[in-house]
Amino acid sequence: MNIEQTVSAAVSNLQLGHTFTHDALVQAIQTRRQRRLIVCEVPGLNTSDGICALWFARPTDDIILHACTDSALHRQQFVLHEFAHLILGHCESEDCDTIDVLLPDIPARTRLRLLKRHDLDCDTEIAAEALADRLAAGIRGHAFAESRYSEVFG
Template structure:
């Protein structure tokens, strides 16, 4: 494995290690864990149509108190889950935080995927796939009880 990729994996493993995750967990449990660790709630929301139409499929908006993760809802449950994991990856790596950058009373700046560097994208993507592997998320061999939509739906408070 090329050195650069190895060090990318190591950086992800270091972050995963700090999370102290259980053997298996759902997306909801993961969000709760990360929120507890950061002392800031994480809220998941479908992307506004305008953003989705502009080609963005997920984004993270941090306000002074809360982290909002937006995901493209007009796609497969598996893809939605991956989008959320990817954005959680950016959060865990601390790729940007609007704290301190937010002018008084100004609306938080919305950053889409394209504002990240390639390295940040690689980090978020690698962490997302490692979390997926660790959690046993994703398609099950025979798809019976493992319903990504059900897990994601409950994480998002969809009833």
């Protein structure tokens, strides 16, 4: 997997340009996946628990739960990393039958993603983090352009 090519193609396929708002990104993801995207902070969960964020795919929506943090940038990175997994289509076609017996009430794709989380150096996690960084740059670029526009043109 060429991660840079994968990330560049994913950004291009979003058709958002080089800079965009968080809301425009959410809308693009919802349109692409044809389902609602819900993002929620989980009270009591923090990064010391070893979990920053989780993505649950349900039949009608995607839910991203994230840990509490005082840093807005840290929180944004948690969420953008999960957005990246959605955009890159990670875990869309993987076979999860082997763990059906162990965790029958949790959707198969979710179980697999949770159980694979220990391998942070795998290509999918590296690609998701790289895409999250690019998404963050696009959002920051839009915010900077907006503030400079107002600063220059009032």
